[in-house]
Amino acid sequence: MLNKKNAYLLLVFVTVVLIVYSIYANFVHDPRATAFLSQKIDLRRALQVAVWLKVMHVHVAFACLAMIAGAINFSSIILKKYRKFHRLNGYLYVISVMIVDLTSGYMAPFATGGKISSMAFNLLNIIWMFFIIMAIVKIRKKQIDRHRKWMIRSYAFVFTNFSIHLLTTIFQKGFGLIYTESYTISIYFSIVLLLLVGEMVTRIPSKATG
Numbered sequence: 727m728l729n730k731k732n733a734y735l736l737l738v739f740v741t742v743v744l745i746v747y748s749i750y751a752n753f754v755h756d757p758r759a760t761a762f763l764s765q766k767i768d769l770r771r772a773l774q775v776a777v778w779l780k781v782m783h784v785h786v787a788f789a790c791l792a793m794i795a796g797a798i799n800f801s802s803i804i805l806k807k808y809r810k811f812h813r814l815n816g817y818l819y820v821i822s823v824m825i826v827d828l829t830s831g832y833m834a835p836f837a838t839g840g841k842i843s844s845m846a847f848n849l850l851n852i853i854w855m856f857f858i859i860m861a862i863v864k865i866r867k868k869q870i871d872r873h874r875k876w877m878i879r880s881y882a883f884v885f886t887n888f889s890i891h892l893l894t895t896i897f898q899k900g901f902g903l904i905y906t907e908s909y910t911i912s913i914y915f916s917i918v919l920l921l922l923v924g925e926m927v928t929r930i931p932s933k934a935t936g
């Protein structure tokens with residue numbers, strides 16, 4: 727049975743696995759993103775690979791920080807016993823998300839799949855920023871349950887990269903689409919999927935989460 731504690735432990739486990747994988751894949755296994763960049767065949771703008779790589783590494787590092795900070799703050803123990811830490815860690819999460827968003831803004835115009843992919847990433851940027859702002863507004867008004875719900879909706883988006891790659895593989899291998907098409911479709915599907923997952927988790931009564 728997936729009770730409150732087990733659900734949280736599962737979230738922590740998935741988060742840790744994804745962080746370790748992201749660091750290994752992007753800093754150790756393929757730090758020059760050779761495989762990913764080889765798919766960018768018909769870009770309208772010239773890509774400065776050295777700059778793109780630096781930005782991408784900052785993007786991944788802060789994405790991992792956002793994943794850790796967010797996962798820690800959903801712990802009910804942290805929330806009940808270490809309020810000050812929860813607040814500081816919350817700001818670490820917000821700053822990390824902003825940096826992921828900013829770096830995403832740089833990379834979006836060069837996205838694999840061209841303009842349609844760029845538009846999806848920009849949409850994602852706006853949605854993510856909106857969720858974070860709502861979470862801050864609600865906690866400033868001391869509306870704890872609403873704050874919690876906006877944070878859940880926001881946290882769902884830390885799984886963006888995982889979702890895009892998983893769906894790309896499904897469309898490519900399962901439906902025989904070419905990589906670029908699969909990737910573009912997956913960005914749009916990921917937005918819908920992560921919105922739905924976030925919304926579903928917010929429906930769980932607050933006593934049953936974290």
Ligand code: HEM
Pocket residue numbers: 748752759762782785786789790792826827830831833834836837838839843847850851854883884885886887
């Ligand atoms: C929080 C977890 C995230 C991680 C771990 C992550 C990781 C990565 C990595 C490793 C890349 C390089 C290409 C690849 O291998 O996929 C990348 C590219 C990119 N990411 Fe993220 N990302 C995350 C979230 C986001 C979010 C939420 C957005 C949008 C708001 C975003 C926007 C982008 C963009 C625009 C690119 C360039 C895509 C392209 O060139 O086609 N990422 N990300």
